[in-house]
Amino acid sequence: MIRIVIVDDHAVVRSGLNTLLHGKHEMVVVGEAADGDEAIRKAEELKPDVVLMDLSMPHGKDGLSATTIIKKALPDTSVLILTMHDDEEYLFRAIHSGASGYVLKSAPHEELLTAIQSVAAGDAYLYPTATKRLMGEYLERIKRGENAGSYESLSEREKEILGWTAKGYSNKEIAESLFISVKTVETHKSHLMEKLGLKSRPELVKYAMKRGLLNFD
Structure with missing residues (x-):
């Protein structure tokens, strides 16, 4: 049963x-x-x-x-x-x-x-x-040059900054929390955006949400 x-x-x-x-x-x-x-x-x-x-x-x-x-x-x-x-x-x-x-x-x-x-x-x-939507999203990611292993290609620091940025923290706030400079945060952010094929903050937030990187409690 x-x-x-x-x-x-x-x-x-x-x-x-x-x-x-x-x-x-x-x-x-x-x-x-x-x-x-x-x-x-x-x-x-x-x-x-x-x-x-x-x-x-x-x-x-x-x-x-x-x-x-x-x-x-x-x-x-x-x-x-x-x-x-x-x-x-x-x-x-x-x-x-x-x-x-x-x-x-x-x-x-x-x-x-x-x-x-x-x-x-x-x-x-x-x-x-829903299946159609998932396939559409997958094809859209392919068009953007984003593949299934993109997230895994990020460094641990880039993953951290991706999560902080998606949750709305500023570069200054991220730098203070991670004890690094604002310029370093900007560099990491630029690299991760390039690796993921993202062009704007809304795209980054949407990507983070679909990766399960945000806490919705």
């Missing part, structure tokens, strides 16, 4: 999913949670095969933060994001948080069942238009 924990702040949604999933295709709902903190506790207690995770929950940790913690504690548990957010930013953040799949709440029931089966088997699942 595929053992599932449902996480959503709306009781009616949890109830509907429980009714839909319980007993379907060898699936069983073993627990429910109303926020990220409860989801972490339930996951650690029940060790399910799949956590069906909402993203936006007003109390406690959000779905992304909970996903990151659950994956660190339970690497064999797959997290499937079920959300209303058809948004590129949420999609990439979910992937970098460790989620194995991403499905919209507007999806047909059969698609959700297929997604659960896929992530339970160790595969990834993205709804069709």
Whole structure:
């Protein structure tokens, strides 16, 4: 049986999913949670095969933060994001948080069942238009001259400065924090921008976000 924990702040949604999933295709709902903190506790207690995770929950940790913690504690548990957010930013953040799949709440029931089966088997699942977006992003990176190993080509100092810059720190603030000169920060920043094929700060922030370098807690 595929053992599932449902996480959503709306009781009616949890109830509907429980009714839909319980007993379907060898699936069983073993627990429910109303926020990220409860989801972490339930996951650690029940060790399910799949956590069906909402993203936006007003109390406690959000779905992304909970996903990151659950994956660190339970690497064999797959997290499937079920959300209303058809948004590129949420999609990439979910992937970098460790989620194995991403499905919209507007999806047909059969698609959700297929997604659960896929992530339970160790595969990834993205709804069709999300796959198209990922491919588009990949092709755009190729056009910019950015390859899969670009981040690894950065020096440790360049990686540090990338993270600080993306979080909004000025060159002066970065220099003071790292005990280096402002000119050295500017040089490192210039080199990392060139290596990554980036031309502006917004591009740098977007790149850092997709690499999971920002803390969104």
